[in-house]
Amino acid sequence: MKTVTCTAPVNIAVIKYWGKRDTDLILPTNSSLSVTLSQDILHSKTTISAAKEFTQDRLWLNGIEEDITKNKRMHNCFRETRAIRQAMEAKAEAEGNPIEPLSTYHVHVCSENNFPTAAGLASSASGLAALVYTLSQLFELTISTSEVSRIARQGSGSACRSLFGGFVAWEMGEKEDGSDSLAVQVAPETHWPDLEALICVVSDAKKGTSSTAGMQSTIKTSTLMNERINQVVPARMEAMKKAILEKDFESFAELTMRDSNQFHAVCLDTYPPIFYMNDTSRAIIQLIHEYNASSPDGKLKAAYTYDAGPNAVIYAPKQNMKEIIQLIGHYFPSNKEPSEFFADHYQVLEKGVKLNEIEEFVPKTHTNFNSRVIPVQPAGSVSRLLHTKVDDGPRVLDVSESLLKEDGLPKRLA
């Protein structure tokens, strides 16, 4: 039995993916660009064992066995990686140095997310990235990471961007077979160490529209979508790459906020309209704009972005992060123990600094800050704050980290 365990990170797009030109191959209508967040905080972890003795492919997700045959997209990832392994095995055989026929074995897959319960953070990108990356390691595929991303794309579009650390573009490609629709690294995680992220988990009773259904509805019904696809995004992709390469936070921030808003605008222009942001999401947006507008040197200090849900991700230079955490903590007071509310992974708040302790919070250096831009929100509107940073791509873990026992069954079941 051969076993490999890997983790893959979450990525949060700053130029949004929304719309497929081919729903089977998962080919997007526009390129997109994301930032890879640290696996220290959020990751999907996958163990895959392959053994001659296994009688069928089996899959456990978060401790519950799922029917692997029912997941067509996951199946595509198995098929593609096995085909490459098979060719390698045939070639090795032909050369007289046969390798283990792993492509003919059944596999057991066990996968878990370490996301806080009910965080409402999308897990399909990191989950499929972990699956495909682990398969590529298990099969010892001699292909580039971009090629691995091409396969992950067929599992879940944005999964392809979780194959790299740092700043990652998913180039939409032009070919009908999707062979040029894959992820490339724009810059590694070491490129811009000053950039950090704060995830604001927003409470929401409503279940939103699934992004798979939602994006195709936008393609079909929004009369503004073509303009976004054909004109706006191509220009923004270039501008965003330049901003990242130059570590130009002003441009990065404005493009990020504009593109998040435009993504939600085309959702609203969909018929029937799709809503992902709620009043809390909008209050955060207004707060960040006021924070930026009152910046003492006139420069942007933070940028928000929202995926297909109400949670905000705030990107900001490290030196602003403490102020931002206090700002959010003041306007969105917690109804939990501080340790439950705020994950201060990088120790930006000194010991003893409390959130919510300031009656009328004004960032110290922001003399023009209008503290009444929004009222202090009901306790618990933001249920959790996660401070994180730009970080690396998938990691191969030690055998001791395996989620499967030596008999190929999960160590833990739900």
Add this chain to the structure above:
Amino acid sequence: MKTVTCTAPVNIAVIKYWGKRDTDLILPTNSSLSVTLSQDILHSKTTISAAKEFTQDRLWLNGIEEDITKNKRMHNCFRETRAIRQAMEAKAEAEGNPIEPLSTYHVHVCSENNFPTAAGLASSASGLAALVYTLSQLFELTISTSEVSRIARQGSGSACRSLFGGFVAWEMGEKEDGSDSLAVQVAPETHWPDLEALICVVSDAKKGTSSTAGMQSTIKTSTLMNERINQVVPARMEAMKKAILEKDFESFAELTMRDSNQFHAVCLDTYPPIFYMNDTSRAIIQLIHEYNASSPDGKLKAAYTYDAGPNAVIYAPKQNMKEIIQLIGHYFPSNKEPSEFFADHYQVLEKGVKLNEIEEFVPKTHTNFNSRVIPVQPAGSVSRLLHTKVDDGPRVLDVSESLLKEDGLPKRLA
């Protein structure tokens, strides 16, 4: 002293006006189309007296004196109407039949809205329409109503649409001087008597962006706005006129909802983004889409539209109105006395029918209605329901209705 008193109605656009190509003349970037609502429920009332003895122009708005010289747009309306009167006086003089030189007199203007307190309904359209219509009556201007609308447009853009009853287009025009940017009646109020409206006044703590500032920000910063202006609206204007002339509620409803959503989409695509709808507004949208989706004959039964604020206006055929009022009354329970909450001007609910009395409300004939589409909202989320209908344009009132006394001063001060 010559005195005239008139009322002018509120209009609610179904193809939205958003953006000026000339901010002085108030020339719009696209045509728009509205429905005039009954003055029985909502109106602005204006009395104007002109007398040789008056020493200055004076203005009272809702019982408070305002400095008329500070309102440039109102001043334009005085200047234009006086100029036409002056020409009439000169012509009459030249013909040997002089008329009273009203254009040389100062005027006293007293204006009131009968809107429920804190209704949050835009009053500038009806207010400026009442002002300019009253001036045109006072001066006995021999010009068409469209010409009067051209003057009102310079006071407040959408005021021009309140000069007619029924269904009214504001044709954007092409000329630089704005002489062809005016309102025309698409169909009179008698054309489609089956169409009614329900205004849902939505509680909101936030003060939104003023529409004057907001629309110019959208023009400057939204990368989707040109597509709306140049492509989407021109086609929708034609389709909407056709729908109205054919009394085709299906098309009318879909166009109305799409255009409301697109207006709010370009607001969201503005930088910084502009929000007018809140979670209550969005819940009403979701409820109406579920109500339509479960329609037994598959036809649309209601359409929502939102102006620059959180209030919904629901257009629907008369026969659906009772069901809609109960639906809204159920999901948005009131925290007031029924008579304070619901203005049943047209007696759609029989005596004894109560709102909010159904545990899990499902429109009787809608067997597929998902009653959990939204949760029942906190009491008071909708603060008032006003049932109204399509109705006539400005009315000239009897002298007994005057807001000014015989000495030219207001009967009531605030």
